[in-house]
Amino acid sequence: MNDRERVIAKGKDVVRIEAETIAALEQRIGDSFADAIELFQNCKGCIIITGIGKSGIIARKIVGTLNSTGMPAMFLHPSDAVHGDLGMVRKNDVVVCISKSGDTPEIGNLLPMFKRLGVPIVSLVGNPQSKLARESTVVLDVSVKEEACPHDLAPTSSTTATLVLGDALAVALLDRRKFRREDFALYHPGGTLGKRLFLKIDEMMATKENIPKVAGDVPLHEAIMEMTTKRLGCTCVVKNDNTLAGIITDGDLRRVLQKTNDIAGITADAAMTRDPKTIRQGSLAVVALQEMESYNITQLVVVDESHRPIGVVHLHDLVKAGLGGDESA
Numbered sequence: 001m002n003d004r005e006r007v008i009a010k011g012k013d014v015v016r017i018e019a020e021t022i023a024a025l026e027q028r029i030g031d032s033f034a035d036a037i038e039l040f041q042n043c044k045g046c047i048i049i050t051g052i053g054k055s056g057i058i059a060r061k062i063v064g065t066l067n068s069t070g071m072p073a074m075f076l077h078p079s080d081a082v083h084g085d086l087g088m089v090r091k092n093d094v095v096v097c098i099s100k101s102g103d104t105p106e107i108g109n110l111l112p113m114f115k116r117l118g119v120p121i122v123s124l125v126g127n128p129q130s131k132l133a134r135e136s137t138v139v140l141d142v143s144v145k146e147e148a149c150p151h152d153l154a155p156t157s158s159t160t161a162t163l164v165l166g167d168a169l170a171v172a173l174l175d176r177r178k179f180r181r182e183d184f185a186l187y188h189p190g191g192t193l194g195k196r197l198f199l200k201i202d203e204m205m206a207t208k209e210n211i212p213k214v215a216g217d218v219p220l221h222e223a224i225m226e227m228t229t230k231r232l233g234c235t236c237v238v239k240n241d242n243t244l245a246g247i248i249t250d251g252d253l254r255r256v257l258q259k260t261n262d263i264a265g266i267t268a269d270a271a272m273t274r275d276p277k278t279i280r281q282g283s284l285a286v287v288a289l290q291e292m293e294s295y296n297i298t299q300l301v302v303v304d305e306s307h308r309p310i311g312v313v314h315l316h317d318l319v320k321a322g323l324g325g326d327e328s329a
Helices: 003-026 031-041 054-068 111-117 131-135 157-176 181-186 192-198 220-230 250-259 285-295 315-320
Strands: 047-050 073-076 094-099 121-125 138-141 213-215 234-238 244-249 278-280 299-303 309-314
Touching (some): 054 073, 054 094, 111 131, 121 131, 121 157, 234 309, 244 299, 285 299, 285 315, 309 315
Parallel strands (some): 121 138, 213 234
Antiparallel strands (some): 299 309
């Protein structure tokens, strides 16, 4: 086996070992897992998660996942805890301790303090017979058969198992609390999902004097000037009562010029598309995007209850706002 083949084989070994670790972890999810979820759901305060080294990195990730799904969580660094940060822990909280050995000195020093505060302790531990496990209210076993590291030194399989169990806890809790897509978006207002669920066209459309608009009897060249000035690639054509009669787009102009080069005698209403697609004020921006994609158009006129144009929204503005991507945060 040459060096290249050896590298590929080693990469596959790591994936196999960690996949087997996760498969074994699934078999250990049972009553203690349900007990932990019960504690989390009934928590009136915050979920405090602590761990040191690589376990601390995993703890921070779990904190982020819980917060993003509406469950208040904070990371407590074990070393900082004994220098004042323990003050963040309150009696209504639940503490989660992460340790591969279960005998991490920094974690062990905190256990009497947690006991004194009367907070329940959930441990994600690699040694169910350890001191941490014995002192915990609920023990979740994240022990592994082997690390993917050939020297059994660098945490690999163990951190993967802990990370996956953290995700399992967060998602099970999410389901138990009936956390919805709309709830998720509340905590991700800057993400694509938040925009899809809450961003309205009122926040995106050109309004008032920025609306390209002409009367139906004006010469076509005036309509072209209006389109050029307002830079939306279209102009609304309105009736005498200011209701929408039609729209002129770049496509409409091309169709006119395919028939004649002399536009002197052509009026706006002769060139317009009658009864164009419109959208009502207050609609979601993502609905406007879906309409544009469905009808292969780049502008939508926003109308009020009397069918008067009160805005124009352009496809480019919706895409720029991030509505054209997937729904992740």
